[in-house]
Amino acid sequence: MTLSVSVALCTYNGARYIGEQVRSICLQTLPPSEIVLSDDASTDGCVELAQEALETCQRERPGLSIRFRPIRNAKALRVTKNFEQAASACTADLIALSDQDDVWHPERLARMVAEFEARPDLLLLHTDARLVDGSLEPLGNTLFHALEVKPFERAWIHEGRAFDVFLRRNLVTGATTLFRRSLLVQALPFPKEWLHDEWLGIVAAAIGRVDVLEQELIDYRQHESNQIGARRDSFMGKVRKALASRGTTHQDRARKAELLLERLLSLGDQVAADTIRKLRDKLEHQRFRAALPASRLARCVPVLREAMTGRYEKFGRGARGVVRDLFESV
Template sequence: MNSPSVSVALCTRNGARYLAAQVESVCAQVPPPDEIVVSDDESRDDSIAIVRATLARHGATAPALTVLENRPALGVTRNFEQAIRACRSELIALCDQDDVWHAGRLARIVDAFRSRPELLLLHSDARLVDGELAPLGSTLFEALEVKPSELAGIASGQAFAVLQRRNLVTGATTVFRRSLLSAALPFPPEWVHDEWLAAIAAATGRMDVLPEPLIDYRQHASNQIGARRPTLREKLAKAIAPRGTKHAERLRRAEVLLDRLASLGPQVPSACLQAQREKVAHQRFRTELPASRLIRWVPVLLAAARGRYERFDRGWQSVAQDLLESG
């Protein structure tokens, strides 16, 4: 079977410090991708010049380059949407400006897509490193406290159920089929692009995970989205923090996903659609809990006994949050 073509959707914003290493690691893949689409969000440094110069060093073997420049900046999700829309290959690899791909990463992923025509999206773990690429001693999945049961659920075809509890997909590690975009576009403003692509892929087809780290994921002061394991003190502080608007925002996200899935008709199995309706109902329940902690105890514990927190949230961690949050 022929290998599918690959586009890289690379979003930049003042990324000059790290871009050369990232683009070099992309070009060093065997075989290299067919094209790189750079969507730049109003950089005030020489980000684009660095991309061009790095590609020029590879001569005729360099991927084709498309550059889109945004004035004013679009923001992370809309910037990635623009880059993705411009990609022309069968597979699209999301790419952050400050990471480094491991040797053999693309071949490993392309082989999975070639051998599995039903596969829509594939993501992996990542090694956490500092700004100078020194290992921090842990991986992305360790920082996210990913459970073996969650990885097993995704691998067994139950990704939608896993993602209803929480997102595990990080864009920098993700490659997906271009055909996914017919259902996923446009990206709603309530969602981050990688979470949205994963949810749509899980609902309309098959997504999977590679448990090994395939990129170095830099953690530094300029990260727009980073990853680290929260401390016990931070978890406790979160549990007793004011409720604020976060539950209403999560409800809106769940409703937006339900609306999109309903609009896709037979592409979405009835079981997924019903599960999302139940997710919306659970999130509405959490949003409408009374301000008084004392009054919350009975409905929260009843919902927990019925398994709703285990199915749609992070189990007893979410139960504790609803019991202890103020306001």
């Protein structure tokens, strides 16, 4: 029996593109059973436009049965909590996350659902995406290119080492993600300090199997209104980041690690002892970075000592993190 799919679609003043996205969902070779649309206090009629797009598809394709379940927020929840609300309301076996402005390739759900049917241990699956502009014109590269995904990172995920990858950095983009609804038992509630997709990805990797398909199964639109986009930094962009103010970045990352540790400890023997050990090591590294002195000169010795432990490589971008900690301003 084919696994059923709910689409958790979140909107915020998405009238410009929502019709195209809903239509691409309806035209899947394996359509979902429902679309749960959680709207974050929009004022542009995008919920009605989404429903109209679905009804148009149903008229064009007699027999197409997709339930439309809108949830309207009087006050905006913002991205993470809006997706939490949408996912929590889903009823199917699998949940596909959806932004309001992308376009799915017709075979997206069929290709991904087949992986779950063949692999009972698979909890979460994500994919690459083709980057396009506001008019759906290809930008000539992909999401994984923009994220500078390395061959070893892909290999580790395929080998069942996604948790090791995600301790370094998040590679799960919600718009490309499908996961078993059962994951919500451990993942809810989503901490507001985390983005919904990175939280789902790392919790899934801590308790089960995560994998990635390297095909581009959606057009991931890049435009001026993106809340979260994907743009590869230029060399000068990386230099500017290395010299930018530290702000609260490292304190925020330490707090996120603390929240993750609290959640995983609460899951008891669902989480391997080695996973907890790695996370504690990650937390120690983040606390070290958060406590570095304001003086660049005073950072030199402790940063170099920390580099000798290998933790910059285990829990970040290696030499790039060392350079940032040496040169970032206060």
